[in-house]
Amino acid sequence: xxxxxxxxxxxxxxxxxxxxxxxxxxxxxxxxxxxxxxxxxxxxxxxxxxxxxxxxxxxxxxxxxxxxxxxxxxxxxxxxxxxxxxxxxxxxxxxxxxxxxxxxxxxxxxxxxxxxxxxxxxxxxxxxxxxxxxxxxxxxxxxxxxxxxxxxxxxxxxxxxxxxxxxxxxxxxxxxxxxxxxxxxxxxxxxxxxxxxxxxxxxxxxxxxxxxxxxxxxxxxxxxxxxxxxxxxxxxxxxxxxxxxxxxxxxxxxxxxxxxxxxxxxxxxxxxxxxxxxxxxxxxxxxxxxxxxxxxxxxxxxxxxxxxxxxxxxxxxxxxxxxxxxxxxxxxxxxxxxxxxxxxxxxxxxxxxxxxxxxxxxxxxxxxxxxxxxxxxxxxxxxxxxxxxxxxxxxxxxxxxxxxxxxxxxxxxxxxxxxxxxxxxxxxxxxxxxxxxxxxxxxxxxxxxxxxxxxxxxxxxxxxxxxxxxxxxxxxxxxxxxxxxxxxxxxxxxxxxxxxxxxxx
Amino acid sequence: xxxxxxxxxxxxxxxxxxxxxxxxxxxxxxxxxxxxxxxxxxxxxxxxxxxxxxxxxxxxxxxxxxxxxxxxxxxxxxxxxxxxxxxxxxxxxxxxxxxxxxxxxxxxxxxxxxxxxxxxxxxxxxxxxxxxxxxxxxxxxxxxxxxxxxxxxxxxxxxxxxxxxxxxxxxxxxxxxxxxxxxxxxxxxxxxxxxxxxxxxxxxxxxxxxxxxxxxxx
Numbered sequence: 253x254x255x256x257x258x259x260x261x262x263x264x265x266x267x268x269x270x271x272x273x274x275x276x277x278x279x280x281x282x283x284x285x286x287x288x289x290x291x292x293x294x295x296x297x298x299x300x301x302x303x304x305x306x307x308x309x310x311x312x313x314x315x316x317x318x319x320x321x322x323x324x325x326x327x328x329x330x331x332x333x334x335x336x337x338x339x340x341x342x343x344x345x346x347x348x349x350x351x352x353x354x355x356x357x358x359x360x361x362x363x364x365x366x367x368x369x370x371x372x373x374x375x376x377x378x379x380x381x382x383x384x385x386x387x388x389x390x391x392x393x394x395x396x397x398x399x400x401x402x403x404x405x406x407x408x409x410x411x412x413x414x415x416x417x418x419x420x421x422x423x424x425x426x427x428x429x430x431x432x433x434x435x436x437x438x439x440x441x442x443x444x445x446x447x448x449x450x451x452x453x454x455x456x457x458x459x460x461x462x463x464x465x466x467x468x469x470x471x472x473x474x475x476x477x478x479x480x481x482x483x484x485x486x487x488x489x490x491x492x493x494x495x496x497x498x499x500x501x502x503x504x505x506x507x508x509x510x511x512x513x514x515x516x517x518x519x520x521x522x523x524x525x526x527x528x529x530x531x532x533x534x535x536x537x538x539x540x541x542x543x544x545x546x547x548x549x550x551x552x553x554x555x556x557x558x559x560x561x562x563x564x565x566x567x568x569x570x571x572x573x574x575x576x577x578x579x580x581x582x583x584x585x586x587x588x589x590x591x592x593x594x595x596x597x598x599x600x601x602x603x604x605x606x607x608x609x610x611x612x613x614x615x616x617x618x619x620x621x622x623x624x625x626x627x628x629x630x631x632x633x634x635x636x637x638x639x640x641x642x643x644x645x646x647x648x649x650x651x652x653x654x655x656x657x658x659x660x661x662x663x664x665x666x667x668x669x670x671x672x673x674x675x676x677x678x679x680x681x682x683x684x685x686x687x688x689x690x691x692x693x694x695x696x697x698x699x700x701x702x703x704x705x706x707x708x709x710x711x712x713x714x715x716x717x718x719x720x721x722x723x724x725x726x727x728x729x730x731x732x733x734x735x736x737x738x739x740x741x742x743x744x745x746x747x748x749x750x751x752x753x754x755x756x757x
Numbered sequence: 758x759x760x761x762x763x764x765x766x767x768x769x770x771x772x773x774x775x776x777x778x779x780x781x782x783x784x785x786x787x788x789x790x791x792x793x794x795x796x797x798x799x800x801x802x803x804x805x806x807x808x809x810x811x812x813x814x815x816x817x818x819x820x821x822x823x824x825x826x827x828x829x830x831x832x833x834x835x836x837x838x839x840x841x842x843x844x845x846x847x848x849x850x851x852x853x854x855x856x857x858x859x860x861x862x863x864x865x866x867x868x869x870x871x872x873x874x875x876x877x878x879x880x881x882x883x884x885x886x887x888x889x890x891x892x893x894x895x896x897x898x899x900x901x902x903x904x905x906x907x908x909x910x911x912x913x914x915x916x917x918x919x920x921x922x923x924x925x926x927x928x929x930x931x932x933x934x935x936x937x938x939x940x941x942x943x944x945x946x947x948x949x950x951x952x953x954x955x956x957x958x959x960x961x962x963x964x965x966x967x968x969x970x971x972x973x974x975x
Contacts, residue, residue: 381871382931384924494928497921580912658920703920 371757373655375450380657382453385495387657389700389747392445393620394535395461395487398503400440402537403467406430407437415519416507416528418537422485425540433471439478440467443627445620448484456531458488462543466627478634481545486538488531496534498659498739507534552637553675553683560752561694565666567652568757574654578661584707593744594665594699595646596712601625601746602641602671608633615724617746618700618738622728632675637683642672643690652696653757656703660740662747664698696755698748701740708743716742775802779940780972786944787970790951795960796893796914797967798947801881802974805902807873809861813852816860820851862902870903878907886968887911891961894968895950897930899943906930906939914958922953 324331372388379386398417405411409430411423418426444464451458466480495501504513509524520527530536568574579585597616604612610629614622632639646669653664670692674685685691708716715722718733725731728738738745787798824847828835835843855861862870878898886894892913899906908930910923929946933939 384927384931385921492932494925577912581916583916656920658924 372447372450373653373757375452379450379453379457379491382491383457383493383495385497385658387495387498387659389618389620389657389660389662390495390498390501391535393618394501394503395485396442396445396620396623398535398537399442399463399465399485401503402426403437403440403465407434407469412519413513413515414503415515415530416513416521416533417503417530417535419530419539422530422537422540425542429542433473434469435472436470438468438470441465441623441627441630442620443624443631445624453491455491456488457491458486458538460484460486464627466630477547479545479547482543484539484541484543486540487535488538489535490532493533495658501534552632552635552639561668561692563752565650565652566696566755566757568654568664571651571653575651578654578656578663582661582707586707589707590663590744591649593712594649594667594697597699597744597746598646598667598669598697599644602644605629605639606641608638611724611726614726614728615722615737615745618740619728621746621748622738636678637675638677639673639675644671645669645690647692653698659703660700661703662698662700663744664696666694666696668692668694694752696750696752697746698750699744700747701744702742705740705742710743775940775972782944783947783972784970786947786951790947790954791966791970793951793960794954794958795891795964796895796954796958797886797889798895798897798950798970799886799968800897800899800943800947800972801878802899802901802972803877803881804900804974805861806870806877806900806905809856809865812861812864813855815864816855817848817850817852820854821845821848859902862904871905874898874900874903874905874907878909881973882909885973889913889967890965893958897943897947899939904934906933906943914954918953918957922957926950926953 320331320334323334376386376388398414402411402414402418403426405414406426406429411418411426411430415423442463442465444462446462446464448460448462449458461484463481463483463485465483466478469477469479471477500510505511506513506521506524506526507528508526509521511521511523514522516522516525518527528534531538600616601613604610605625608629610622610626613625617625646667648668650666650668651663652666653662655662655664670690672687672689673691674682674687676682710716710719713722714720715730715733715735716737717730717735720730720732723731724737728736730737735742737743740747783800787800791797821844825840825844827833828840828843855864877900878896881898882894882896886896886909888894889911892911894911895914896909897906898909908927910918915923926946926949929942929949933942933946936942
C-alpha cells in the first residue's frame with residue numbers, strides 16, 4: 253500500500269525542521285561566509301501587560317518562534333537539541349492522537365469498552381501464535397489439579413515431589429503454610445479461579461491466577477480445621493513448547509516422560525532420570541502468595557443485588573465471521589438442539605443446587621467447574637443453609653462468542669432468567685431473599701465440546717455415548733459404558749460461568 | 758566472486774533467490790503428498806510482505822542529512838550548486854540500500870511485520886487457494902524478509918483434520934522461523950503434514966486438482 257507523506261506525518265515534520273535548521277546554517281557557512289544578521293532579541297521586558305488578551309498570547313508565541321530561529325544562528329548546537337526535543341514531542345502528540353482514534357465497523361455492534369477489562373481471550377490468542385495447542389480449558393483444569401495436589405503434598409510433607417512444577421520459591425511458600433503439627437491436608441476444593449494478569453508472550457509465557465479455596469487441615473492430635481483461603485499463584489513456562497493434549501497435561505505425571513511423578517533423591521525422575529526444572533518442559537509455579545485465610549466460611553446470608561442485567565451484552569468483535577466459520581466447519585450443528593441443551597443444563601443445575609444433590613449436576617459440567625460448585629454446596633451444607641431456587645424460567649439466550657482451540661469448540665451464551673431465589677436455614681426460616689418475588693438476572697455461560705465430537709443424537713437425559721439412562725460417577729464416567737462424558741467428548745458441557753460485570757469478552 | 762559476495766550479502770541481509778533445485782523438490786514433495794490425500798497444497802514464497810516505502814524514505818533522509826552535516830562541518834570545499842544534487846543522490850542511494858537489505862526488518866516493529874505478513878497471506882489465500890471444489894486448499898506462505906512462515910487451511914481441511922494435528926504443523930513452521938535456511942525443515946514439515954492429511958482428509962470421489970504444485974512467488 254502506498255504510504256503518502258501527509259502534512260502531519262512525522263517524517264514530514266522532521267524534514268521541515270531539518271530544512272529550517274540547515275537553511276539558517278547554510279546561509280552562515282557556505283557560499284561566501286555571510287553571517288546571519290537577524291537582530292538579537294533583548295532579554296526581558298519585551299512582553300509586558302499582555303496577560304488576559306489572546307492577541308498578546310499570539311505575539312508571545314510568534315516572538316518565541318523568531319527567537320528560536322535566531323538561536324539557530326548564534327547557538328546552533330543548543331538549537332539542534334531543542335529541535336530534537338520539539339520534534340519528538342510533536343511526533344509523540346500525533347501518535348497518541350492516532351491511538352485514541354476509534355475504529356468503527358458496521359459488522360459488529362459497538363459495545364462499551366471498560367479500559368481495565370481487556371479480554372483474556374485476546375491475550376491467550378497471542379500465546380497461540382507460539383503454542384497452537386494451548387487450550388484455556390485444559391490449562392484451568394491443570395492449575396486446579398496442581399493446586400489441590402500441592403496442598404495435599406504440603407500435608408504429607410512431600411512438596412519436593414512436585415519440584416518439576418513448583419519452583420524453589422513456591423515450595424518455600426508452601427512449606428511456610430505447613431506448621432509442625434500439620435499431619436494431613438484433604439478436601440481441597442477450589443471455589444473460584446480468577447485470571448489476574450496474562451502477560452504478552454516473551455521468551456516465557458506468564459500468567460497470574462487467584463484461587464479461592466477451602467481445605468481441611470488435620471493436626472497430629474487428630475483435630476480438623478477447615479480453612480477458607482485466598483492465594484495468588486504465578487505460573488510461567490517457556491514459550492516455544494507445544495502444550496500437551498487432553499489427558500497428558502496432568503500435574504501427577506513427569507513433564508518429560510509422562511510416567512507417574514516419582515523422584516529420586518537428587519530430584520530426577522525415577523523413570524527417565526531427567527531433572528526437570530519448573531517451567532522448562534511444562535507449566536511451573538514461580539511464586540505463591542497467601543493473601544489471607546480464615547476459618548470462617550463465605551457469607552451466604554448477605555443479599556447481593558444483581559446489577560449487571562441491564563448492562564449491554566458484550567459480543568465477540570467478529571461474531572458474525574466466527575459464527576459463520578463455526579457453522580461451516582460443523583455442518584451438522586443445529587442451533588435449536590444446542591439451545592435445548594443449554595436450557596436443559598440450566599434447569600438441571602438449578603435443581604441440583606436447590607436440593608444440594610450436586611451429583612445430579614455431574615453429567616453436565618467439566619471437572620473444574622464441578623469442583624468449584626462443590627465448594628459452595630459444601631459451604632451451604634456446613635452452615636446448615638439451603639439456597640432454594642424455584643420457578644426457574646429462561647427468558648432469553650443470546651449467543652455472544654464462538655471460540656476454538658486445538659481441542660475444543662466453545663460457545664458462550666448470555667442467559668437471561670428469572671427464579672424465586674432464597675436461602676433458608678435448617679428450620680426453614682428465610683435468611684436471605686424473598687419466597688414470593690422472582691429475581692431477574694443474567695449470566696454468561698460457556699459451553700465446550702471436543703472438536704472431534706459430532707451432533708449428539710441422544711436425548712439430554714441419556715448418556716451421549718451409549719444412550720443408557722444418565723448415571724454418572726464422581727469422575728464423570730457413565731455407569732454403563734464407562735466413557736467420560738464430562739470432558740465434552742460427546743456433547744456440550746458447561747465449562748464456565750461469569751457474572752455480567754466480570755465478563756469482558 | 759560469488760564466494761566473496763555471498764557472505765557479504767548475508768551480512769547485509771540480502772537473501773539469495775531460491776534456486777531451481779528447491780522449487781523442483783517442493784513440487785515433487787507436494788505432488789507426493791497430494792497423491793495420498795484430498796487436500797491441495799500451495800507454497801508461496803515472497804521476498805517481503807506489504808510496503809516498507811516509509812522506511813526506505815526514512816533511511817534515505819537520514820543518509821542525506823548525514824552527508825549534509827559532513828559537508829557543512831568538514832573542510833571539503835563543495836560548490837553550493839552541487840549540494841542539492843548530491844543530497845538527492847544520497848537520498849536515492851540510501852532508499853535503495855534500505856529497500857534491498859535487512860534494514861527494513863531492523864527499523865520496524867515485530868507487530869507491524871506480523872500484521873503485514875498475515876494480510877499478505879490472507880490475500881494470497883483468497884486470490885488463489887480458496888477456489889478448490891472441496892474447499893481443501895492449504896496455503897503455506899513464507900515471507901523471507903520478515904522470517905515468517907504461516908499456513909492457512911480452507912474449511913474442508915479444518916472440518917476433517919483434528920485440531921491437534923494442525924496445531925502441531927503450525928508449531929513446526931513456527932520453529933523454522935528462527936532458522937536461517939529453513940528450506941529443508943519446510944520440506945520435512947510438508948511431508949509430516951502429508952502423513953496427517955492422508956489419514957484424515959481422504960481423496961473424494963471424482964476429485965479434481967485445480968491448484969498448481971510449483972511454488973509461487975520468487
